[in-house]
Amino acid sequence: MSDDHEHHDHIETPAPFLFCIATAIMFIGLVMATAGGEDKTGDAGYWFVFIIGIMGMFTAFFMWIQDYWDQDSEEDEHIETHHSFWATISTRKFGMWIFLLTEVMVFSTLLSAYMRYRAAVPDYSPDIDCGLQFEDCWVPAADVIRSHLIFGVINTFALLLSSLTVVLALYAAKNNDPKATTRYLMVTFVLGAMFLVLKLWEWNEMKNYNFWDEGHNGCDITDGQNIPDHCIAPKYSDGFWLDTSIEGSTFYITTGTHGAHVFIGLIAILYLIAKANKDAYNEEYHETIELFGLYWHYVDLVWVFVFPFFYLY
Amino acid sequence: MSKEKYDKNKEALELSNGNDPLVKFSELTGIQSNLTNYIFESCNKDPNGISEKITIKELCEVADTSAPSVKKSILRLRDKNILFKGEYKDGRGGWTQYVLSRNVFDDMKELLTVDNKVKNDETETVDDTNSEPENAPTEEISAEANKKTVDKASTNKPKAKDHHDEHHDHSFPDWVTFGHTENPIEAFVKIFAWLVFWTILEVLAIVQEFESFVLNMIILFGIAVIKCWFICSFFMHMKWDPPLVNYTASVPFFFLLVLFLAIGLTTPGAVDDLATICGF
Numbered sequence: 001m002s003d004d005h006e007h008h009d010h011i012e013t014p015a016p017f018l019f020c021i022a023t024a025i026m027f028i029g030l031v032m033a034t035a036g037g038e039d040k041t042g043d044a045g046y047w048f049v050f051i052i053g054i055m056g057m058f059t060a061f062f063m064w065i066q067d068y069w070d071q072d073s074e075e076d077e078h079i080e081t082h083h084s085f086w087a088t089i090s091t092r093k094f095g096m097w098i099f100l101l102t103e104v105m106v107f108s109t110l111l112s113a114y115m116r117y118r119a120a121v122p123d124y125s126p127d128i129d130c131g132l133q134f135e136d137c138w139v140p141a142a143d144v145i146r147s148h149l150i151f152g153v154i155n156t157f158a159l160l161l162s163s164l165t166v167v168l169a170l171y172a173a174k175n176n177d178p179k180a181t182t183r184y185l186m187v188t189f190v191l192g193a194m195f196l197v198l199k200l201w202e203w204n205e206m207k208n209y210n211f212w213d214e215g216h217n218g219c220d221i222t223d224g225q226n227i228p229d230h231c232i233a234p235k236y237s238d239g240f241w242l243d244t245s246i247e248g249s250t251f252y253i254t255t256g257t258h259g260a261h262v263f264i265g266l267i268a269i270l271y272l273i274a275k276a277n278k279d280a281y282n283e284e285y286h287e288t289i290e291l292f293g294l295y296w297h298y299v300d301l302v303w304v305f306v307f308p309f310f311y312l313y
Numbered sequence: 314m315s316k317e318k319y320d321k322n323k324e325a326l327e328l329s330n331g332n333d334p335l336v337k338f339s340e341l342t343g344i345q346s347n348l349t350n351y352i353f354e355s356c357n358k359d360p361n362g363i364s365e366k367i368t369i370k371e372l373c374e375v376a377d378t379s380a381p382s383v384k385k386s387i388l389r390l391r392d393k394n395i396l397f398k399g400e401y402k403d404g405r406g407g408w409t410q411y412v413l414s415r416n417v418f419d420d421m422k423e424l425l426t427v428d429n430k431v432k433n434d435e436t437e438t439v440d441d442t443n444s445e446p447e448n449a450p451t452e453e454i455s456a457e458a459n460k461k462t463v464d465k466a467s468t469n470k471p472k473a474k475d476h477h478d479e480h481h482d483h484s485f486p487d488w489v490t491f492g493h494t495e496n497p498i499e500a501f502v503k504i505f506a507w508l509v510f511w512t513i514l515e516v517l518a519i520v521q522e523f524e525s526f527v528l529n530m531i532i533l534f535g536i537a538v539i540k541c542w543f544i545c546s547f548f549m550h551m552k553w554d555p556p557l558v559n560y561t562a563s564v565p566f567f568f569l570l571v572l573f574l575a576i577g578l579t580t581p582g583a584v585d586d587l588a589t590i591c592g593f
Contacts, residue, residue, distance in 0.1 A: 088555035097561045104565040112572040119415050164505040285471045304540045308533040312519040
């Protein structure tokens with residue numbers, strides 16, 4: 001290797017840019033294929049655009065991995081700064097914080113939309129006219145989940161614990177203990193995977209009316225009756241799903257977006273585990289785990305708000 | 314060329330005077346310590362404190378490590394305001410001139426002077442300062458620095474390396490860790506315990522089914538904000554990060570305010586009758 005100057009150390013890969021473009025194409029295809037066309041019921045031709053986008057995402061993703069995989073160490077692009085304020089953290093860490101900033105916007109959009117709808121529709125009460133099917137009142141997802149709340153609580157603990165294991169993985173890397181780093185990352189992966197499995201199971205049960213079908217203690221509500229003790233409103237008699245009601249839409253879109261973030265985090269953990277297995281993280285090089293940790297803690301943080309919003313109230 | 318060289322080195326000198334280092338030299342260990350010593354040695358030869366033209370290859374030999382490691386360590390030193398880059402040449406045969414932080418440079422020079430003085434007293438020789446090989450006193454500084462680091466490490470048991478590349482100490486408030494602890498891992502486990510505690514409290518509060526809407530909201534949002542504080546401060550490291558991180562993280566709050574107040578709590582008819590819609 002020549003005596004290149006250190007600022008040549010960073011990788012100049014177009015992969016992140018291509019990934020973003022492909023993601024945009026994928027979403028345009030998805031939206032137009034499902035809700036485009038003149039009658040807004042979807043234009044099947046756009047599935048082609050969607051598939052092109054997906055293929056582009058995969059291509060860019062593997063390019064990205066490939067570019068980093070052969071590195072002896074982490075890359076750390078350093079931008080010249082003319083004031084020490086901007087040099088107090090690494091460029092990558094600053095970039096991650098900017099990314100998290102945009103992520104805050106994504107979830108606050110979803111949560112504020114939920115609040116907007118919820119504020120506009122009165123909560124169920126026997127004192128007001130909610131309509132025969134209770135269609136004019138807000139019967140929250142929390143009521144549907146209430147009898148099986150324990151799974152939501154387990155998921156909460158799983159995410160909190162996985163945040164701790166990421167921190168422990170970072171400390172293990174700093175202490176030059178690659179085996180412990182790999183082990184903690186694997187525990188994080190298992191906890192994240194458990195979260196997703198439980199969530200999918202929960203969704204399935206809610207969709208198929210299983211949560212209150214057995215052992216519902218005589219909670220069958222006929223049209224127009226009051227709803228005592230969290231029995232399920234007639235409008236959910238066929239299950240609680242994305243298109244059942246506005247409650248369903250807000251619940252599944254918000255928890256689904258969060259679940260997608262967990263899923264993406266799991267892919268990132270797999271990469272970290274593979275790298276840690278190559279002894280790539282040590283006292284000097286551990287920033288990637290730190291940056292991933294920031295993302296993972298953020299996902300945890302979102303759940304801290306999603307849980308009371310949708311599971312408790 | 315000469316003008317550019319002058320400008321870049323001058324700029325580095327100005328930066329080295331105006332920016333305090335984020336860590337002390339004595340807190341550096343390993344590769345970063347070796348590199349700083351070597352660069353100090355070079356800077357010390359120049360009346361202005363600018364190093365000679367240093368190649369990555371040289372630094373690799375000094376630190377006995379690979380080029381990527383050296384480059385990474387140099388970047389870390391620059392992040393910590395220990396080192397400032399002056400004139401450089403890219404590509405094959407590339408080199409860089411560095412300037413050390415004025416504070417660090419002065420500290421190291423003082424150590425060198427003290428060291429030489431001790432040496433002179435011991436050997437009772439008068440005129441050996443100029444003829445002394447550069448490596449010897451530098452090694453002494455390194456030993457001195459390492460001694461300090463070891464001393465610090467021994468008081469901060471059990472993991473000195475935990476403190477290695479962070480800008481600040483990892484002190485946790487005593488009330489958070491139920492008493493003083495120096496072990497960050499133990500402290501993080503206690504943070505997790507706090508989060509579990511708040512979650513249980515949150516669930517129990519809801520199971521109680523308080524009648525009051527306001528009380529429910531205060532409990533749910535209050536506990537969520539508390540949990541948020543624990544995660545951000547400790548797990549996300551914001552308690553110890555430089556202000557830049559906190560400023561960056563606070564930017565969305567303005568937008569959150571707009572979203573929740575202007576959209577979340579109003580309806581499309583809000584412009585016609587804001588008071589009624591908002592429930593005032």
